[in-house]
Amino acid sequence: xxxxxxxxxxxxxxxxxxxxxxxxxxxxxxxxxxxxxxxxxxxxxxxxxxxxxxxxxxxxxxxxxxxxxxxxxxxxxxxxxxxxxxxxxxxxxxxxxxxxxxxxxxxxxxxxxxxxxxxxxxxxxxxxxxxxxxxxxxxxxxxxxxxxxxxxxxxxxxxxxxxxxxxxxxxxxxxxxxxxxxxxxxxxxxxxxxxxxxxxxxxxxxxxxxxxxxxxxxxxxxxxxxxxxxxxxxxxxxxxxxxxxx
Numbered sequence: 001x002x003x004x005x006x007x008x009x010x011x012x013x014x015x016x017x018x019x020x021x022x023x024x025x026x027x028x029x030x031x032x033x034x035x036x037x038x039x040x041x042x043x044x045x046x047x048x049x050x051x052x053x054x055x056x057x058x059x060x061x062x063x064x065x066x067x068x069x070x071x072x073x074x075x076x077x078x079x080x081x082x083x084x085x086x087x088x089x090x091x092x093x094x095x096x097x098x099x100x101x102x103x104x105x106x107x108x109x110x111x112x113x114x115x116x117x118x119x120x121x122x123x124x125x126x127x128x129x130x131x132x133x134x135x136x137x138x139x140x141x142x143x144x145x146x147x148x149x150x151x152x153x154x155x156x157x158x159x160x161x162x163x164x165x166x167x168x169x170x171x172x173x174x175x176x177x178x179x180x181x182x183x184x185x186x187x188x189x190x191x192x193x194x195x196x197x198x199x200x201x202x203x204x205x206x207x208x209x210x211x212x213x214x215x216x217x218x219x220x221x222x223x224x225x226x227x228x229x230x231x232x233x234x235x236x237x238x239x240x241x242x243x244x245x246x
Contacts, residue, residue: 002219003061003069003079004245005211007229009039009086011046011094016124017234025127027114029150035127040234043094049232049241050098053080058245060104063143063183066209070224080245082106083211083229085147085188087115089130092138093122099141108142109188109211110135112177113150132180144181145188146207149173152190160190163198171205187211192231199225 010023022034053060059076069075082099084091087110099106114129122128135144151173153161162170178184185208189198192213202210202225209224216228230244 001075001077002217002222003066003075003081004217005081005083005227005229006245007211007213007231008041008046008082008084008091008095010035010088010127011041011043011090012124013043013094017042019125023125023127025129026120026123027111027129028116029111029113031114031150031153033154038233039231041095041232042235043098045236045238045241046095047098048238050102050104052238052242053245054102062105063107063145063186063209070209070220083109083188084142085109086111086127086152087130087135089120089122089128089134090124092130092134096138096141100138104141106142107183107186108135108138108144109147110144110177110181111147111149111152111190112180113148114152143183145183145186146174146177146181147188148190149177154191154193158193160193162190163193163195167201167204170201174205174207185209187225188229189213192229194226199223 020037022036024034058078058080061079061081065075084106087108116131119131119134120128148162151162185206187207187210189212209227211227211229213231214228215230218227
């Protein structure tokens, strides 16, 4: 017995996605990048996925239940954990109302340095992060967790800022984000990129759980700092989704 973890990023209605290329991000930190379209989710598909999981009797886990599971307690047979990365404003606009309606919890991995101080207007042609205030307004459905403060950056050689600093700098960055989020010792690797040295550094930094973007079922045999996640791609058919969560 174990659980699967689903990973989402951006949400759009079908008619809002008119480009096939990546979406330019707009964040508070001085960092330029673009989010690949496969990391988007159609709102209509998300509603259908949630409806399916509820109809099939899936139990939506909280981090408290995940923690209890790894200390020996059982979880329901059909258990699933929902996560969303980067705190884009489309989550609040589209996904949050669906989750709130059904009283479903989700873990939001937050890049603290990306959050703005002031609200920004919704821009469907950009990937814009939320303000700190907007994030706090969804506390009834989300649990915030650590996605670094300012280390969510990637380089041309395929590595990330998370991997290219000293341990002292890493610890300081994680601690800063940890002061803001509810679950400071629960982490998601930026871009899903990591190696065994990164796992050891997280362990030494006091991280309890860390989520990858590698597919698979999480069991008690899964290394807590290498937990699997299923990245839900844009336009996934419901049949494929059903097969993925089995």
